[in-house]
Amino acid sequence: MPTPPPLAPGALPLAGHAPSFFKDPVALIDAGRRAHGPVFSVRLGPDRAAVVTGPHESRQVLALPESTLAVRPVYQWLRPMFGDVMQAAAHRDYLAQRAALLPAFRGRHVEDRTAPVARDIHAWVASLGTSGRFDANPAMQRLTLDIAVRLVLGEDFRARHGAEFRRLFLDVAAGMEFLLPENFPLPRLVRRNRARRRLFTMLLPELRAARAGQDPARRGYLATIAAAHDGDGAPFDEDTAVGLALILCYASYETTAAQLAWALVLLLQHPRQLAPVAEEVRAVLPAGEDPVPVGALRKLELLGRCLWEVQRLRPVTTVLTRSVEETYEVGGHSVPSGWKTLLCPPVTHRDPELYPDPGTFDPDRFSSARDPEGRAVAGLLNFSGGGHACLGRHLADLEMRLVLALLLRRYEMRLVDPHPAPERRVGPSRPAGACPIAYRAPAGARHR
Numbered sequence: 001m002p003t004p005p006p007l008a009p010g011a012l013p014l015a016g017h018a019p020s021f022f023k024d025p026v027a028l029i030d031a032g033r034r035a036h037g038p039v040f041s042v043r044l045g046p047d048r049a050a051v052v053t054g055p056h057e058s059r060q061v062l063a064l065p066e067s068t069l070a071v072r073p074v075y076q077w078l079r080p081m082f083g084d085v086m087q088a089a090a091h092r093d094y095l096a097q098r099a100a101l102l103p104a105f106r107g108r109h110v111e112d113r114t115a116p117v118a119r120d121i122h123a124w125v126a127s128l129g130t131s132g133r134f135d136a137n138p139a140m141q142r143l144t145l146d147i148a149v150r151l152v153l154g155e156d157f158r159a160r161h162g163a164e165f166r167r168l169f170l171d172v173a174a175g176m177e178f179l180l181p182e183n184f185p186l187p188r189l190v191r192r193n194r195a196r197r198r199l200f201t202m203l204l205p206e207l208r209a210a211r212a213g214q215d216p217a218r219r220g221y222l223a224t225i226a227a228a229h230d231g232d233g234a235p236f237d238e239d240t241a242v243g244l245a246l247i248l249c250y251a252s253y254e255t256t257a258a259q260l261a262w263a264l265v266l267l268l269q270h271p272r273q274l275a276p277v278a279e280e281v282r283a284v285l286p287a288g289e290d291p292v293p294v295g296a297l298r299k300l301e302l303l304g305r306c307l308w309e310v311q312r313l314r315p316v317t318t319v320l321t322r323s324v325e326e327t328y329e330v331g332g333h334s335v336p337s338g339w340k341t342l343l344c345p346p347v348t349h350r351d352p353e354l355y356p357d358p359g360t361f362d363p364d365r366f367s368s369a370r371d372p373e374g375r376a377v378a379g380l381l382n383f384s385g386g387g388h389a390c391l392g393r394h395l396a397d398l399e400m401r402l403v404l405a406l407l408l409r410r411y412e413m414r415l416v417d418p419h420p421a422p423e424r425r426v427g428p429s430r431p432a433g434a435c436p437i438a439y440r441a442p443a444g445a446r447h448r
């Protein structure tokens with residue numbers, strides 16, 4: 001008879017592992033794995049959670065149905081920000097919403113969306129001039145949020161309302177809150193609620209215009225949402241439609257920005273691996289062919305492997321949480337209903353069997369010669385998996401390739417602080433501080 005997973009060492013009498021979990025979840029989970037192997041448990045105050053860290057076991061857990069492992073109870077913090085949408089919605093509504101968005105994130109649609117993104121990235125790189133310094137964290141956030149607004153709401157909306165939208169949106173994003181009630185009079189939460197109401201007012205006319213058929217091609221994903229239907233075949237109600245547009249902006253910008261900052265850090269920390277990547281970029285994307293054809297980005301094999309290795313070593317997703325609705329078994333243990341289940345990409349990605357010498361930056365481990373069956377890529381959890389796998393992963397991959405390729409094509413870069421640690425914060429993992437990068441275009445590369 002399987003028993004519940006063993007408790008990680010270090011639980012305090014009442015708080016359990018909560019203090020160490022909130023201080024540094026990755027360190028706690030890493031210690032638990034060393035003590036008990038791939039499946040163990042922690043106590044977070046009154047709650048118990050199974051922690052699953054093996055690559056095989058993690059995939060098994062992500063494939064479980066919603067009736068066993070649910071997302072909705074653990075994503076309720078999204079509701080005061082965007083309403084009953086996506087992971088925070090009832091499962092039937094969630095399925096209809098995901099189904100409505102899915103086609104726009106597949107195949108050629110992704111490349112079509114990436115072409116305007118390329119213009120933004122070219123413009124940003126051109127604005128850098130021939131030499132200087134940029135702070136990777138704020139620069140990537142600004143760029144990816146601008147791109148998100150264009151992708152979701154259209155270029156025309158961004159030109160008209162971009163600055164105000166950005167200010168209000170950042171107030172909503174800063175209102176992420178796990179414990180306090182929605183209307184608790186904390187200034188940050190009051191600002192969030194006000195900004196959310198204002199954003200809804202701002203987007204309603206856009207939605208209505210999209211539904212009236214005015215310039216659907218110029219309205220980004222909002223046009224897809226406006227034309228889509230819920231599970232009963234009716235158009236999404238206005239709150240849901242606007243909430244979906246906003247949650248797409250939210251899901252796409254900070255994750256991509258943080259992953260790009262880590263990519264710059266790791267690439268610049270490893271000049272030996274960086275040199276062939278920069279050469280590949282210059283060979284595949286010669287100067288003068290601007291904006292670079294999006295299809296060419298897929299030919300950047302070495303850069304692609306580096307991005308996988310960056311996501312392996314520094315995934316922005318540090319913990320994935322599910323609520324256990326039905327008892328299930330994993331790794332020879334039984335996880336009781338009423339518990340939570342936690343997955344931890346940064347720990348799983350250092351599994352020494354799947355990723356030998358796991359602490360080493362070794363993009364070549366993803367080459368077909370060394371990994372003919374693609375097991376190394378399949379083991380990555382940064383974009384989650386199963387029914388909740390990130391919808392925007394192909395788009396994010398192209399966006400990250402574009403930013404890195406255009407920077408590498410033109411500049412020699414250097415980290416001002418050569419060893420930034422991960423910042424301790426809620427949200428996507430990113431390098432601590434501003435993460436300044438010094439750059440210079442060598443004489444021959446000034447016009448690339």
Ligand code: HEM
Pocket residue numbers: 071086087098248251252253255256259316317320321381382383384385387388389390391392393395396
């Ligand atoms: C490096 C960039 C990104 C990372 C690391 C990332 C990561 C993730 C993860 C881990 C989840 C699932 C969370 C869970 O299973 O609990 C997710 C979901 C999602 N992501 Fe991303 N994401 C990125 C970029 C994007 C972009 C660019 C978009 C859209 C434009 C996007 C849209 C979504 C959506 C809509 C979901 C909800 C999927 C669902 O539950 O059905 N993401 N993302």
